Amino acid sequence: MMKTFFKTIGNVFKKPVTTKYPFEKTFIPEDYRGLIGFDENLCIWCRRCEMVCPPGAIVFSQDMEGKQTYHFNRAVCIYCGECVRACPKEGAIFQTAEPAPCALKTENINNGWNKLYAEALQSREAYAAEKKKKAAEKAAADKLAAAKKEEENKSATDNQTGAV
Amino acid sequence: MAKQYEIPIGAQHISLLEPLHFKFTTENEKIVKTDANVYYVHRGIEQACCSKFKFRQVSFVVGRVCGLCSISHTTAYSQVAEKLVKIEVPKRAKYLRMLVIELDRIHSHLLCLSHVAENSGFEALFMKTMQYREFSMELLEAVCGNRIQYDFSIVGGVARDLKPQVAQSIIERLKKFVPQLDELMDIYKNNWTLSLKNKGAGAITKEDAMRLNVVGPFARAAGLAVDVRNETEDLLPWKEVGYEMITETSGDVYARNIVRLRELYVSIRIIENIINGLPETPLITETKAFPDGEATVRLEAPRGELFYYAKGNKTQVLERLKIKAPTFSNVAAMAEAFTGNEYGSVPAIIASYDPCLSCTAR
Numbered sequence: 364m365m366k367t368f369f370k371t372i373g374n375v376f377k378k379p380v381t382t383k384y385p386f387e388k389t390f391i392p393e394d395y396r397g398l399i400g401f402d403e404n405l406c407i408w409c410r411r412c413e414m415v416c417p418p419g420a421i422v423f424s425q426d427m428e429g430k431q432t433y434h435f436n437r438a439v440c441i442y443c444g445e446c447v448r449a450c451p452k453e454g455a456i457f458q459t460a461e462p463a464p465c466a467l468k469t470e471n472i473n474n475g476w477n478k479l480y481a482e483a484l485q486s487r488e489a490y491a492a493e494k495k496k497k498a499a500e501k502a503a504a505d506k507l508a509a510a511k512k513e514e515e516n517k518s519a520t521d522n523q524t525g526a527v
Numbered sequence: 528m529a530k531q532y533e534i535p536i537g538a539q540h541i542s543l544l545e546p547l548h549f550k551f552t553t554e555n556e557k558i559v560k561t562d563a564n565v566y567y568v569h570r571g572i573e574q575a576c577c578s579k580f581k582f583r584q585v586s587f588v589v590g591r592v593c594g595l596c597s598i599s600h601t602t603a604y605s606q607v608a609e610k611l612v613k614i615e616v617p618k619r620a621k622y623l624r625m626l627v628i629e630l631d632r633i634h635s636h637l638l639c640l641s642h643v644a645e646n647s648g649f650e651a652l653f654m655k656t657m658q659y660r661e662f663s664m665e666l667l668e669a670v671c672g673n674r675i676q677y678d679f680s681i682v683g684g685v686a687r688d689l690k691p692q693v694a695q696s697i698i699e700r701l702k703k704f705v706p707q708l709d710e711l712m713d714i715y716k717n718n719w720t721l722s723l724k725n726k727g728a729g730a731i732t733k734e735d736a737m738r739l740n741v742v743g744p745f746a747r748a749a750g751l752a753v754d755v756r757n758e759t760e761d762l763l764p765w766k767e768v769g770y771e772m773i774t775e776t777s778g779d780v781y782a783r784n785i786v787r788l789r790e791l792y793v794s795i796r797i798i799e800n801i802i803n804g805l806p807e808t809p810l811i812t813e814t815k816a817f818p819d820g821e822a823t824v825r826l827e828a829p830r831g832e833l834f835y836y837a838k839g840n841k842t843q844v845l846e847r848l849k850i851k852a853p854t855f856s857n858v859a860a861m862a863e864a865f866t867g868n869e870y871g872s873v874p875a876i877i878a879s880y881d882p883c884l885s886c887t888a889r
Contacts, residue, residue, distance in 0.1 A: 380658050390665050394687075396672035417584035443587050443678040444686060
């Protein structure tokens, strides 16, 4: 009984176990799984990070010249680091120890992202279709040129044989 | 016959952590019959795993089945997928998986114990247990990079290596934790207030436990020696790192507390052994194969046996994934063990089952 009493009195003078969070820093380890960083200069644009990402937090859009742009949504990301492991070029995509800031309403992070995602896929399709079209045109032109050349060659040989 | 009353508890109740519904038929204060209803949190995870996600991404999806035993789910899935693509995991990866599973067991068991104390009306002990639990969360954060949702096991191995300074800090923190655990053991064993709600409450006999197919600490408290760690050796070498079976005989709330506390000593020993004898091998086996055929895996989660079944058809997406969580096996016995108890001790009994409904209903 007296033991409990003294223990209780002693507890009054003990430091609290909890930390006063906004004023004191909480425990964050060195290799905390934080925000995903991206280096445009190192990227080889293979889109492997987009392919492996489980929640689909990374997407690349593409303009008509073929230049790709990287988009990342920190509210969709689960910070698993799978993109970093899949990246063939070291340092192009990396994980920092910085915790992600909260998503704000003004950012429209859900609907805005879904729209962006769909548009990015569409832009890539449009570029692919354009490329295919151009390739087809080029192939047709090449074919035409080849046929012309052949004809010319043929006529040349005809002329030659005629001359002989 | 005395007049019978039906008293429901849940799906929303102050003593429940998760949506669970029990309907008790009582005579005066004694419970004579119980109906259980557990499916309130269906999320369709199995279907998502078989349609939307590729088989390498599924290990991150099944981690979200449960917040507490996240690592058990990811490891069990990784193992079943490794069986389907037919690869052998490096030994270091196996050891690191066991390390995180045991750290996770410490934090899960301490959470359960704290809730038993809280629901028995011992708020101060709840605070104390939660205070002592904090170290395990910080260690998990240091090892995996996150307090919950570890994403540690991936198909083929583990995602991160254990740094030497982190291993050192684990050993130091565990040394500090042992006297705290002794203190908790003393309180849970000898405290008179706690014994009023815990001793003899929610008891189940060994025969009933056997008949109703109980798993985990619930079964071991009744004297039934079931533990997957004792039975399988091929996937994770538990006996190599000093596993030992813990059983009690009385099968009540008190026995469950003691089983959980004694298992913590075993977990501490396993973690120390793993860190001291960590083999130097690569972390991951790479493969480009696609899953084919069928496979099953059993793994001891903190709550009992976790079972995974998967079927592949040589494509990126699995054909079928079945998850059987430990709480699902225990539901029948949960309803049975209430019979003959006072209605007032129901919250403590529910907490001592350590039910995980988000696992069960997925």
